Amino acid sequence: MLEFEDTESGKIHRFYVVDSHHHIGSDVDGHNNRNPVAPGGTFDFYVKVGGRLSQLFSDKPDIFRFSPHGFLNECVRNNEKWKDTLEGTWAVDQTVVFPFNDDFKWREGDEGNAIYWRSNDNISRWVTRAPYSLRLIGFGRVVPTEGKLAINELHRMVETLGLRGLKVHPRSDGWSSIIVSPEVKNILVEAAKLNVPVLFDTRGFGQVMDIYEVTNMARSELQSMDKALVTNLKVIMAHIGFHLGHNELFTVLSHPNIYGDISGVHDAGVPRLFEEAKELLQPNLGRYRNWSEKILFGTDYNYFDVPHAVQFISYVLSKNFPGTPEDAQRILGSNVLKLVPPFKRETKTTFTKVHVPIDLAELTERALAKQVAVLVSNESYDISGIDFFIDPHPNYQVRPRDFKITISRRENNHQEDINLIVISVLDILTIARLDNNMMNSSPIKNRILRYDDAISRRSFYEKLWPKNLETNPQKMSDFIKSITQTR
Ligand SMILES: [Zn+2]
Incomplete structure (x- = not known):
């Protein structure tokens, strides 16, 4: 948790930070983060982000620090091993992790299992063990064009593995040309029934429009099925910063079921994203919704590294940011937590x-x-x-x-x-x-x-x-x- 202490009033301003786009596993393209505790892994990355932020904020009148908070602090204090593992990592409180296009996702002999089932097991193993479970939120991955296999895997990863969202990647899994299809619509409908969000990688603005279209297909099906399910349809478009210059992006983001993560945005793109969001997104949302409810912080580690994360966080906390501290808190963490249900598997205990x-x-x-x-x-x-x-x-x-x-x-x-x-x-x-x-x-x-x-x-x-x-x-x-x- 990030803290700024006003030295005059003693007042402390806090920000709970959640990274909503992060990979664990080993990609066929050579990127990997097999062990989040290893050097160069997830936690090491946050140590570096925290260190860099401390440097940046060191000349400000407020005292800057980051630490675990409340109950979590108590938990970690009571366990030397956890304390060591998590030392210095608290600039980011929680992280949504999902598979790469893993080289171990499937093997011969796995026929009958969905393509990413081994990757989903791998994510589940990391996120359900302390101390990692204190910090990591697991999403699984499927290939919607597998049809029934993908649907079954979606159920398994949520109901049995305790994963809480779905990552799909049209380009890397070879279904870019069929985003607008019954198979993808069915996955969105099923995810809504399970109340988990679906995060899409996006490459090229054509994909953004296709995802918009298939989201609408899923929405009308849910509407005719059970109106209460409509709000459970939660689509996150990754890398919205890649699509600046397409003003329709902000029409897409004003859709009641669509959100955007900012991973990959950097340099002049950061201020531009916020200026355009405020100017072009807000008018579409009307009086009762706020542009800042639509934007999610994410790092896409390790496709992007410390500089991107630090540029983004420090901008959102700077005077140049065109929003309030409340807007900043939404973007840095609250928005994604609202989309991701708490950890849950079947339970037999009594109230x-x-x-x-x-x-x-x-x-x-x-x-x-x-x-x-x-x-x-x-x-x-x-x-x-x-x-x-x-x-x-x-x-x-x-x-x-x-x-x-x-x-x-x-x-x-x-x-x-x-x-x-x-x-x-x-x-x-x-x-x-x-x-x-x-x-x-x-x-x-x-x-x-x-x-x-x-x-x-x-x-x-x-x-x-x-x-x-x-x-x-x-x-x-x-x-x-x-x-x-x-x-
Ligand atoms: Zn990614």
Whole structure:
């Protein structure tokens, strides 16, 4: 998390940063990032980005620093190995990772499996093990023209592997000329049913228009199927900076289901992208939507390296950026988190909850972090995912206090997930173990905890509503032990 401390007022301004385009694996073109912890890997890259940003901001009156925040800090503090692995990497908080065109994606004898199934397994292995699971969000990859095989693989990667989005690459997988097709439309419809976003590589503006067209096909099918699914259609066009000069780009981005990632943009392209977005995109969106809701930060590491990432982040945080800190927070992280559902696999646990007054919140969170540390010191336990609920506020008030954590227990081939939510509403901190219904409710699925009267949210909050408060630390600690218990 990036922090700027105003030395006069002592006020701290925070930004939660998510890289929404990043590769793990080994491409047939020679690019690779096999091990995110190795020199030159993901975490090393962020150490360099952080170092360079510190240099750049060193002459500013505000003190600049980056560090893990709140509960995550507690978790990491309790584990020397994690602390070492993640030291200095906190300029970027979380990363969406997906396969390259991997040289290991498929082998002879794999007939009957989708082309990228080995790559998807590989991503899943990285993103569901701590400490990587604290930082990495996994997307899988399919080739839509495989038809039924691709659809089945999409289900497998979301429901069994715990991946949370799909990356497709028309050019590299040889289907550029058939983007507008029933197969691609079917993949978009199925992804919407699973509530996961689909990120398209884009080369040439013709592809942008084709993706726009197939998105519309999927949208009308969803509309006739079940209107509630329409908002689950989430298409991300990668590399929108490559298409500056085509003003239609901003018509495409004003589509309610389409977003753009900026990976690859650099130098004069950075200010130009924002000037044009503000000038050309905003009028298409009307009064209730904001141009900054449509743009996602991403690095495309390791096709692009430290200079691109640093140029972009530092521009968004500079005085030249034509938006507010709220706009900056959206672009740097909140937008992508809204599109990506929290980590979830089938779960069998029952709902239970406890409430404590807010002045005991820190103590309680520390107790939970300790208990998690104790659990994962046992080989059969792991953290499969941690997801924060970040709403950008005016006045920089980003406080990643609310989160969901998944603790998994593996024994033989059996696997059990415990999903805990930690959330503060009014002056009360609530810890709850979520069952399937709660996991599928809209506040969790869409990461919007903000209370309002929408029926879908009301029933969620009714379940979470406190009847009494626990103030006895011993009882609290007993409760924490009991909810992290598997069967
Ligand atoms: Zn890429």
